[in-house]
Amino acid sequence: MADFTFPTVAELIAKGETPDLLFWVGCAGSFDERSQKTTRAICQILTHVNIKFAVLGTEESCTGDPAKRAGNEFLFQMQALTNIDILNNYQIKKIVTACPHCFNTLKNEYPELGGIYEVIHHTQLIQELIDSGKITLKDGGHFKGKRITYHDPCYLGRANNVYEAPRHILEQLDGELVEMKRCKQNGLCCGAGGAQMFKEPEQGTKDINMERTSDALDTKPDIIAVGCPFCMTMLRDGVKLSHQEQSVEVLDIAELTLNAAGITH
Amino acid sequence: MPQIICQILFSLLSIGAIYWFVRNVKKIIRNIRLGKPINRNDQQKKRWITMMKIALGQSKMVTKPIPAMLHLLVYIGFIVINIEVLEIIVDGIIGTHRVFSNLGSFYNFLIGTFECLALGVWLACALFLIRRNVLKIKRFSGIEMTQWPRSDANYILFTEIALMSAFLLMNACDYKLQTIHIQHYTPAGTFPISKWFIQLLPNNINTLIAIERTGWWFHILGIFAFLNYLPYSKHFHILLAFPNTYYSNLNLKGQFSNMTSVTNEVKAILYPNFTPSSTNTAEHFGAKDVQDLNWKSLMDAYTCTECGRCTSVCPANQTGKKLSPRKIMMDTRDRLNEVGKNIDKHGTDFQDGKSLLDNYISREEIWACTTCNACTQICPVNIDPLSIIVELRRYAVMEESQVPHSLNALFNNIENNGAPWKYAPSERLNWAKNSQ
Ligand code: SF4
Ligand code: SF4
Numbered sequence: 103m104a105d106f107t108f109p110t111v112a113e114l115i116a117k118g119e120t121p122d123l124l125f126w127v128g129c130a131g132s133f134d135e136r137s138q139k140t141t142r143a144i145c146q147i148l149t150h151v152n153i154k155f156a157v158l159g160t161e162e163s164c165t166g167d168p169a170k171r172a173g174n175e176f177l178f179q180m181q182a183l184t185n186i187d188i189l190n191n192y193q194i195k196k197i198v199t200a201c202p203h204c205f206n207t208l209k210n211e212y213p214e215l216g217g218i219y220e221v222i223h224h225t226q227l228i229q230e231l232i233d234s235g236k237i238t239l240k241d242g243g244h245f246k247g248k249r250i251t252y253h254d255p256c257y258l259g260r261a262n263n264v265y266e267a268p269r270h271i272l273e274q275l276d277g278e279l280v281e282m283k284r285c286k287q288n289g290l291c292c293g294a295g296g297a298q299m300f301k302e303p304e305q306g307t308k309d310i311n312m313e314r315t316s317d318a319l320d321t322k323p324d325i326i327a328v329g330c331p332f333c334m335t336m337l338r339d340g341v342k343l344s345h346q347e348q349s350v351e352v353l354d355i356a357e358l359t360l361n362a363a364g365i366t367h
Numbered sequence: 368m369p370q371i372i373c374q375i376l377f378s379l380l381s382i383g384a385i386y387w388f389v390r391n392v393k394k395i396i397r398n399i400r401l402g403k404p405i406n407r408n409d410q411q412k413k414r415w416i417t418m419m420k421i422a423l424g425q426s427k428m429v430t431k432p433i434p435a436m437l438h439l440l441v442y443i444g445f446i447v448i449n450i451e452v453l454e455i456i457v458d459g460i461i462g463t464h465r466v467f468s469n470l471g472s473f474y475n476f477l478i479g480t481f482e483c484l485a486l487g488v489w490l491a492c493a494l495f496l497i498r499r500n501v502l503k504i505k506r507f508s509g510i511e512m513t514q515w516p517r518s519d520a521n522y523i524l525f526t527e528i529a530l531m532s533a534f535l536l537m538n539a540c541d542y543k544l545q546t547i548h549i550q551h552y553t554p555a556g557t558f559p560i561s562k563w564f565i566q567l568l569p570n571n572i573n574t575l576i577a578i579e580r581t582g583w584w585f586h587i588l589g590i591f592a593f594l595n596y597l598p599y600s601k602h603f604h605i606l607l608a609f610p611n612t613y614y615s616n617l618n619l620k621g622q623f624s625n626m627t628s629v630t631n632e633v634k635a636i637l638y639p640n641f642t643p644s645s646t647n648t649a650e651h652f653g654a655k656d657v658q659d660l661n662w663k664s665l666m667d668a669y670t671c672t673e674c675g676r677c678t679s680v681c682p683a684n685q686t687g688k689k690l691s692p693r694k695i696m697m698d699t700r701d702r703l704n705e706v707g708k709n710i711d712k713h714g715t716d717f718q719d720g721k722s723l724l725d726n727y728i729s730r731e732e733i734w735a736c737t738t739c740n741a742c743t744q745i746c747p748v749n750i751d752p753l754s755i756i757v758e759l760r761r762y763a764v765m766e767e768s769q770v771p772h773s774l775n776a777l778f779n780n781i782e783n784n785g786a787p788w789k790y791a792p793s794e795r796l797n798w799a800k801n802s803q
Contacts, residue, residue, distance in 0.1 A: 110796075129786040131798070138798035145799075159796045163785030171738045172774055173653060173760030175626045177781055179633040210622035215630065256739040261621025287744055288430075291682040296738030300787055301773040304735040307687030314682075 108145060110159035111192050121156035123148070124194045126208065128201035129164050130331030136338065137200075137331035140354040144200055144224050147356065150365045151236045155198075161188055165207040172297035179215065182207075186217035196220045198227050200356070202257035202330045203295075209262070223258055225329050225355050229267040232274060239362035245277035248324040250358075252279065253314065253337060254289035255330035268329050268355050275362050280321045290314050294332035315340025319350065326352045370462050377459035377587075384591035391598035395669055398707040402662030407614040417749070418613040427747040431676075434498075437491040441527070444488035445605070448534070451481050455587050465541075468555030478556035482538060486560045489531040492524045499524075506675040509684075511694035516601070516673050523602050530589045537582030539564040540575050547572070607670040608748045614663055615749040620740045623757060626652065653761025656722040657703045660758055667750040668700035677742035677752060683735040690735040692742040692752035698727035699755060724759050733759045734771055 114121055125148065131141040148155045166181030189197075197219050199205040209221035222230075231237045250272055258264045265286045272279045284290045293303070293310025303309060315337055318326045326341070328334050331354075338352045407414075420426045425442065428435035454467045468474050499507050499520060507520075539561035544552035546565075549572060568575060597603050604611075629652065631643040654660045657668075677692035678684045684691045702723045709717050724733075736756045743751050763769050770778075777787050785792050 108799075127795075127798070129788070132795045133786060133788055133790045133798075141798050157796075160792050162795060163792065164781050164787060166781070168777060168787055169781055170623055171757075172770070172777070173757060173762075173764040174778055175629045175652065175761060176633060176765060177778055179626075179629050180637070181781065181785070183630075183633060183637055206619075206621035210619055211625065214625040256737070256741075257621055260740040260744050262619055288680065288741075290680075290685075291737045291739035291741065293682060293737060296736050297774060297777065298737050300777040301734070301771050303686075304683070304688045304690070304731050306683070306735075310682045310686050310737065313686050 108149065109156045110161070111156045111194070112159070112161065114156050115192060119154075120193065121154055122196065123153055123155040124189075124192075124197045125155050125157050126165075126197050126199045126201075126204050127157055127162060128199060128204045128331065130335075131200045132162070134331060134335065136334060137354075140200055140331065140334070140356050143354065143356040143360040144198075146360055146365050147228065147231070147237065147363070148198075150363070151231055158188065165204045167203040167207045168297040168300060170207070170211065171295065178211075182212055182215050182217070186212060186215055189217055189219065194219060196222075198222050198224055200224050200331065200354075202255040202261070203332070206257045206261050223262075223264060223267070223329065225258070225268040225271060226264065228355065228359050229270050232271065237359070237363045237365075239271070239274040239359065240364065244361050245275045245325075245358075248277035249280050249322060250275065250277045250325045250327055251282055251318050251321040251323040252285075252327045253282070253292065253318060253333055254286060255328070255333050256289070256291050256295050258329055259289055260287060268327070271355055271359060272327055275358065277325070280323065282317045282321055284317055290317060292330075292333040292336035294336050299332050299335070309340075311336035311340040312343065315344055319344060319346060323350055325358070326350060327355055327358060328352060329355050374460060374462045380588070380591060381456060381459070384594055388594050388598070391595070394707060394711075395598055395603075397710075398703050399662050399665045399669065401658045401703070401706065402660050402665040403658075405661035405663055407616075407663060410617055413617055414613045414615070417615050417617070418609055421615075421747070421749060422608040422612040425747070427745070427749075430745065434495075437494055440484075440487045440491045441495075442605075444484040444491075447484055448481050448488075450477065451534070452587070452590055455583070459587065464551055464553070465555045468553070474555060475557040478538070479559050482535065482558060482560040485531045485534050489528055489535075492527045492531075496521065496524045496528075506679045509675065509678055509691055509693065510689070511691055511697050512673070512675075516697070519600050519602075520673070522596070523600065526589065526593055526596075530586055530593070533582045533586040533589065535561045535564070537579055537586060539568060540579035540582065543568055544572070544575055544579065549576075601671065601673045604670050604672045604748060607666065611666055611670040612749050614666065616663075616751060616754075620743060624754070626761075628652070651762070652765040653763070654755070654758035655724050655762045655766070657699060657706055659762070660699070660723075660755060664699065664751070664755050664758070665703055667752075667755075668696050668703055670748050671696040671700065671750055672748065673697065674747065676745045676747065677750070680741040680745050682737055682739055682741065688731075688735040689729065690732040695728060695732070695752040695755055696750060699723060702727050724762060728759060730763065730769070732756075733763070734774075 111121055111124065125144065127141050130137045163185055164181055165185065166178035169181065170178035197208055199208065199221065202223060205221060205223045208219065232239065252268055252272055254265065269279065290313065291310060292314050318337065326337055328337060334352060334354060341347050341350050341352060425439060428438055454465065457466045458464060498504050538558050541552060542558040542562055543565040545554045634641045635643065657665060673693060675693050681690065681692050709719055733756050736753065738753060740753060743753055780787055780789055784790060
C-alpha cells in the first residue's frame, strides 16, 4: 500500500481551500504502532466516501486530557489555548476524533476556553455514513458466525452517553454481538483513564485491565471491539497475558468497518 | 398522671425535640456553607425533574431490585405513617384521642393503610438486618466500614422495628379497649394487622390502658429521638437526598470543572499583551482541606448513605487498591464535622494542623482513580466522589508538585513535545508513511 494521499490543513489553506472536516488523530493514533492502524483505517474510510478532510499533522498537539485528569490544570490550559488558537485560526468547524479522550476534551472542555466546534467520535461518523447509505457493510462473510463483544470506553459511554453508535455498527456485521455482564452504563473501565495509562498502578491484588479482559473473555468472543486507543492497548495486553491472542482479536470499530465495507484503497 | 400535666409535658418535649433538631441542622448548613461557591441555580426546570425522578422516584435504586423494593417500602411507610404522627402530636397537645377519627370511613382507610405499611416496614427492616449481619453482603464491608458506621446502620433498623412494634401494640390495645366500650376509646379506625394480636393482650382494663399509653409515648418519643439522631447519622439522607439531587451536576460527566483562575495566568504567559479582566486569584489551587472544596461536595458528604454502591463498581477498589469512593465521602464528612466542632469550640480562625488530604485521604488513594465515573453513575443520590479526588490532585500537582514519578515524566513530555510520550512533534505524521 502506498503512502496516504490527503492534505494537512495548512496545505489546503495554502491552496485557498478549507476542509469540511478535521480529523483529529490524537497522540496514540499518531505514535502508537497499533493505533496507527486505526488511524489509517479512518483515513481510508474518509477517503472512500469522498469527505473533504484534512489533518493538522505536525501542528497537532496533545489536547491536554491526561494533564487535566491528573490535576495539572496549568498544563491543560496551555495545551488547550494553544490548540484553540490554531483551530480558530484555520476556522475549523467540525472535528472527528479517533480517541474518546480527545473527543471529550475538545467537545466539552474547549468551549469554555473559546474553542467551539462540532465534535464527533469516529463511531458516530461511521454510523452516520451507514445511515446515509454512503458505506454498506456488505461483509464478505469475514465475520460470519463470529462472536463480537464491545467494550465501552468510559469517556465515550458514561462521560458522553454514546452507547448506541458503536453497537449500531457492530449489529450491521453478520457476526453476533454479545454483551459483557458489565456493559453500557455499568461498563468497567479498562484501567487507562485518568492518566493511569502513563503511570504504574497503585498496590492492589490485580491489574484493572486483567479484570476487564476476563469480563470480555467470559463472553467467549472471537473479536473484542474497541473504540479507544487506550482500551486497545489495555485489552490487547490483557488478552496476551491470558494467552488468548491466537484465538481472540482486539480490533477498533474503524478496522471492522473497513473490512466489512471492503474498502481496499 | 393528670391529663393536663401530660399535655404540658408532651408540649415541652415536642418543642425541645424540634429545637434541638433545628439547632443541629443549622450547624450542618453552616458547615456546608464553609465550601467554595459554585453556581447550581441555573436550569431550574431540569433540576426539579432530576429531584423528582431520583430523590422522590428513587429511579437510581432499581439497578438492585430486591433492596430497591424493600427500601421503597420503608420509604413510603416512613412518609405515610408520618401522617399518623401528626395526629399523635395534636392529640398530645390538646389532650384528645384520635382527633382525626371524625373523618369517618376515610379514617378507617388511613389507619388500615398505616397498619399494613407498619408491618411492611417491620419486615423490610428485619430483612435488611439479616442482609447486613447474617448474609454479610460484601458491599457493607470495607476499610471505611468501621464500628460506628456498622452500628449506625443497625441502630436505624432496630429503631424502626421498635417504633413499628410500638405503633402496632398501641393500636391493638386501643382496638381491644374500643371493643369493650371503654369511655375515651370511642370506636375509630380499622385494625387489619393489630386485631390479630388482641387475644394475646391481658383483659384487665387498667393494664390495657397502661400498655396503650406506653406504646403511644414510646412511639412518639422514639420519633423525637430519631429526629435528633438523624443529623449524626447516614440516615440524614432522607432529607438531604432532595436538595442534593436538585443541585446535581447537570453537565456531561466527562466535563471537568474549568479553573478560571488558571486561565488568567496561562493567558498572561501565552499572550504578552493580555490584561486579566479581574484580579482576584484563588488563594490556592485545588483542595487540601474541606473548606477548599465547593459547597456541593460538602453537601454530598452529608448526603452519603454509605450504601457502598460506588465502591462496589470502582475498578480501583475491585482490584484491591486502597481507593474507595465511599471512604472519600465519609472522610470528607468526618473531617467537616471535625472542622465544625473546632469552630464551635475555638472560633472560625482556629487551625488544628490537620487536613483532609493526608490526615484522612492518602495520596495512594487519590492517584489510584481512573476517573471512570462509575461511582457517580451508580450513586442513588447523585453524589460525586470524583470531583473531590480531582480537587485533591489539583492541590498535590499545582501547589506541591508532589506527583508520582511517571506523571512528572508525562507532564514534561506534554510540555516539551506536545505528546504524552517522548516523540518529537515532527514525527507526528509518520503513521501515514509506513503504511503496511
Ligand atoms: S471515578 Fe475513580 S473513584 Fe470513581 S469509580 Fe472510577 S476509579 Fe473509582
Ligand atoms: S457515595 Fe453514593 S453510592 Fe457511594 S456510598 Fe455514598 S450514597 Fe452510596
